[in-house]
Amino acid sequence: MFEKFFEVIKGRHDYAREWKARTGRPVFGYMCTYLPEEILYAADILPVRILGSHEPQDVVEPHIHSMFCSFCRDVLGQGLTGKYDYLDGITMGHTCLHIQQAFSSWQMHAPVPYSYYMWVPAGTQKPQAKDCLLAELQGFRASLEEWLGRAIPDEALDNAIEVFNTNRRLLRQVYELRKSDPPAISGAEAMGASLASMLMDKEEHSRLLEAELKGLSGGRNGGAPGVRLMLVGGQNDDIEFVRLVEELGGSVVIDDHCTGSRYFWQEVVPQKDRLMALAYRYLDGPPCPTKDIEGEHLRLGHIQGLARDYNVQGAILIQQKFCDPHEIDNPAIQRVLKEEGIPTLFLEFDITIPSGQFRTRVEAFLEMIQMGIE
Amino acid sequence: MILKPDYQTKPLEAWKAAKQFRANHFQEIVTAREKGKLLGVGMIDFWHSIMGGIDGLLYYTPEAWVSSIDINPELATRCIEAADARGYGRDFCGYIRLYYGAMFADINPFGGPFPTPDLAVTQAFCSISGKWYQPVAEHLGIPTFAIDRPLNLPWRPLKDSIVDYQASQFHQLIEWLEKVTGREFDDEKFIEGTYNMCRTQVLWAEICQLNQAVPAPLDLKTMYGLWFPTIVDSANPEAVSFYTALKDEVQYRVDNQIAALATERCRLLHDAQPPWHFLRFFRHIQSYGAVFIGSVHIFNMGGAFNRDENGTLTPKKDPRAEGITFKNRDEVVRFLAEWDLTNVLYETWDVQNKIDTTIGVTRDWHADGVIFHHDRACQGLAFGQTEVKAAVQKRLGVPCMSYESSNVDPRDFAESHVIDSLESYLEGLGLSRL
Numbered sequence: 001m002f003e004k005f006f007e008v009i010k011g012r013h014d015y016a017r018e019w020k021a022r023t024g025r026p027v028f029g030y031m032c033t034y035l036p037e038e039i040l041y042a043a044d045i046l047p048v049r050i051l052g053s054h055e056p057q058d059v060v061e062p063h064i065h066s067m068f069c070s071f072c073r074d075v076l077g078q079g080l081t082g083k084y085d086y087l088d089g090i091t092m093g094h095t096c097l098h099i100q101q102a103f104s105s106w107q108m109h110a111p112v113p114y115s116y117y118m119w120v121p122a123g124t125q126k127p128q129a130k131d132c133l134l135a136e137l138q139g140f141r142a143s144l145e146e147w148l149g150r151a152i153p154d155e156a157l158d159n160a161i162e163v164f165n166t167n168r169r170l171l172r173q174v175y176e177l178r179k180s181d182p183p184a185i186s187g188a189e190a191m192g193a194s195l196a197s198m199l200m201d202k203e204e205h206s207r208l209l210e211a212e213l214k215g216l217s218g219g220r221n222g223g224a225p226g227v228r229l230m231l232v233g234g235q236n237d238d239i240e241f242v243r244l245v246e247e248l249g250g251s252v253v254i255d256d257h258c259t260g261s262r263y264f265w266q267e268v269v270p271q272k273d274r275l276m277a278l279a280y281r282y283l284d285g286p287p288c289p290t291k292d293i294e295g296e297h298l299r300l301g302h303i304q305g306l307a308r309d310y311n312v313q314g315a316i317l318i319q320q321k322f323c324d325p326h327e328i329d330n331p332a333i334q335r336v337l338k339e340e341g342i343p344t345l346f347l348e349f350d351i352t353i354p355s356g357q358f359r360t361r362v363e364a365f366l367e368m369i370q371m372g373i374e
Numbered sequence: 375m376i377l378k379p380d381y382q383t384k385p386l387e388a389w390k391a392a393k394q395f396r397a398n399h400f401q402e403i404v405t406a407r408e409k410g411k412l413l414g415v416g417m418i419d420f421w422h423s424i425m426g427g428i429d430g431l432l433y434y435t436p437e438a439w440v441s442s443i444d445i446n447p448e449l450a451t452r453c454i455e456a457a458d459a460r461g462y463g464r465d466f467c468g469y470i471r472l473y474y475g476a477m478f479a480d481i482n483p484f485g486g487p488f489p490t491p492d493l494a495v496t497q498a499f500c501s502i503s504g505k506w507y508q509p510v511a512e513h514l515g516i517p518t519f520a521i522d523r524p525l526n527l528p529w530r531p532l533k534d535s536i537v538d539y540q541a542s543q544f545h546q547l548i549e550w551l552e553k554v555t556g557r558e559f560d561d562e563k564f565i566e567g568t569y570n571m572c573r574t575q576v577l578w579a580e581i582c583q584l585n586q587a588v589p590a591p592l593d594l595k596t597m598y599g600l601w602f603p604t605i606v607d608s609a610n611p612e613a614v615s616f617y618t619a620l621k622d623e624v625q626y627r628v629d630n631q632i633a634a635l636a637t638e639r640c641r642l643l644h645d646a647q648p649p650w651h652f653l654r655f656f657r658h659i660q661s662y663g664a665v666f667i668g669s670v671h672i673f674n675m676g677g678a679f680n681r682d683e684n685g686t687l688t689p690k691k692d693p694r695a696e697g698i699t700f701k702n703r704d705e706v707v708r709f710l711a712e713w714d715l716t717n718v719l720y721e722t723w724d725v726q727n728k729i730d731t732t733i734g735v736t737r738d739w740h741a742d743g744v745i746f747h748h749d750r751a752c753q754g755l756a757f758g759q760t761e762v763k764a765a766v767q768k769r770l771g772v773p774c775m776s777y778e779s780s781n782v783d784p785r786d787f788a789e790s791h792v793i794d795s796l797e798s799y800l801e802g803l804g805l806s807r808l
Contacts, residue, residue, distance in 0.1 A: 065756055119524055123498070297508050297512070327462070330461060331460055
């Protein structure tokens with residue numbers, strides 16, 4: 001299942017290079033999920049998210065602290081070693097200072113023809129944040145238009161919004177399939193579909209995903225029921241870890257990750273002002289911890305809701321090493337999940353993970369759940 | 375090494391007033407309840423004039439409050455371990471961890487119970503400062519408000535949309551304060567407080583600028599003590615009086631070459647926050663004839679500077695000096711938003727800007743070296759440090775040193791290692807013990 005998606009993830013650079021050669025159009029890298037890709041897509045640009053390489057590197061030390069988040073260091077390392085030398089531009093929507101430093105250092109040391117940093121409000125619950133983001137989106141659109149030497153028409157934005165919404169609906173369908181017991185697809189497959197969506201031309205991804213979903217319409221036995229698990233965290237793109245968990249008897253049925261559900265959970269509700277429609281979508285979705293600053297701690301209710309909807313038995317909290325926004329949220333998340341009777345396992349991820357050690361810890365966690373030990 | 379005659383030196387007369395200001399402030403927190411005052415908790419580099427618009431609301435700055443815990447490493451460790459025990463990790467903001475720990479363990483360095491606030495107001499200016507009071511609200515059940523402080527990128531000119539956003543949040547904060555305290559907001563106090571706040575911040579910037587003089591009239595450790603009024607209570611007229619007198623005294627020291635360190639031979643800039651639990655670090659270098667003359671952090675947090683494209687800092691003019699007369703709340707709020715959004719410190723959350731600013735300060739304050747504190751407990755100020763260090767060395771030829779520690783967690787400070795590194799660095803600069 002979903003083999004094509006895994007191939008793209010593994011050969012992401014080949015895919016982007018081939019796309020660029022085939023279409024003659026630019027490829028932009030982007031960091032974090034608050035940069036509305038729809039605008040790039042409407043400008044005939046392929047947006048590809050800079051994800052983790054999971055390969056050790058030795059080039060970032062002069063540029064970014066060892067006590068900065070491992071994912072951000074991995075991202076910068078790939079830029080500095082030329083893995084993304086085919087990019088025509090890099091962009092990001094503001095989230096945290098760590099990825100901002102990766103972006104900033106990338107701009108300085110691996111310059112590309114176009115780069116753009118867009119500030120995104122953190123006060124997502126403030127009504128006026130939409131107007132503020134709208135102005136930022138207008139600035140981004142104008143900047144792109146100047147670079148391209150042509151306008152990005154509203155019709156192209158309408159099309160991009162529709163293409164992205166279609167893709168989001170399909171990914172939601174994939175996630176729906178995981179509500180059954182046993183789930184109709186594995187957690188690794190679902191993650192593969194989501195990650196590939198960040199790397200591929202959305203229309204092509206949707207076509208493939210639709211075909212895969214049709215193939216599943218008769219249902220599929222995903223094997224023996226496993227312990228139903230939720231993953232909670234940030235930029236977790238480590239499919240091998242999910243495979244490991246599922247080999248050990250877990251079934252990853254849902255996640256709250258920006259590489260997973262948070263990426264596609266919310267659709268754009270079209271309105272006359274296309275950019276305002278985007279502003280609503282990007283601020284109203286399930287938030288990254290950096291975008292959840294008010295007294296009403298949105299993530300807690302959202303995660304609780306997912307746990308109920310997907311009948312979760314246990315949760316693995318994944319934190320990129322030194323990621324402080326997630327670190328400050330984790331105790332509250334553990335508390336609300338405990339109130340739901342859901343035990344948690346906390347794991348700290350680095351660029352590479354100690355799979356032997358994690359195997360032992362996950363095994364123990366699963367056994368604990370199976371035996372009903374609190 | 376060139377031997378110079380010693381400069382004359384003498385104790386700072388304003389020091390006593392600084393200590394008294396600090397003692398009064400903390401005493402007020404301790405006695406707030408018995409005086410029937412509401413207690414708010416805010417944040418460093420804050421809009422003190424807004425909080426001051428509510429009569430009978432006393433607010434404190436948690437960073438300054440927990441720094442008083444941190445000068446007692448044993449007490450700091452107790453607090454941090456209390457936060458650790460609740461699952462808060464070791465890597466994020468040390469001030470937050472100390473504050474949480476004091477709250478969980480009911481610790482108050484000034485005696486009595488933890489000063490439980492009635493309300494809390496924070497601002498999102500780094501990756502997690504906006505989230506500071508979520509766990510506090512969950513633990514204490516108090517109302518909170520978060521200002522989402524925009525980063526104005528690209529840095530200039532200020533975008534109207536960004537100013538509008540910030541100004542609208544100030545209006546909301548005022549309405550929220552009225553609602554949760556049940557007290558009317560006093561616009562006259564707000565206006566007067568804003569004049570004072572801006573004046574305080576300009577005076578602090580002017581005092582910092584005077585430290586460009588050789589010999590330096592102030593050393594950084596002393597400056598941390600003098601910094602207190604502008605970061606905790608800048609709208610207070612006593613803060614204006616204090617800094618007016620201090621500026622006069624520092625000017626006198628400059629005019630008469632009265633040094634902070636009589637044996638000044640080498641001037642060092644420090645980057646990021648100090649290890650509060652080991653302030654001796656700042657005195658240790660003095661036996662080599664070296665003096666810390668400031669930091670980008672202490673100059674700009676609580677200090678109002680403008681910065682040009684060469685990284686040159688010049689103090690802003692306060693509104694009265696600009697001939698601005700505020701007529702209503704709207705005007706003040708708009709002014710405050712623009713004042714705040716042009717704070718140089720936040721512009722350093724761009725690597726190139728931080729390089730330019732640090733180079734400008736190194737050059738203009740005549741620093742012979744820069745020491746970077748890779749602070750595990752403040753990743754915001756650690757932003758870009760490795761890039762800045764390389765640029766300062768390359769572009770100015772000024773030698774730099776780094777040490778890794780935590781501004782709050784004594785467990786993350788390897789004293790002998792840091793001191794060994796420091797001494798080697800000083801010897802590398804051609805200094806030896808006097």
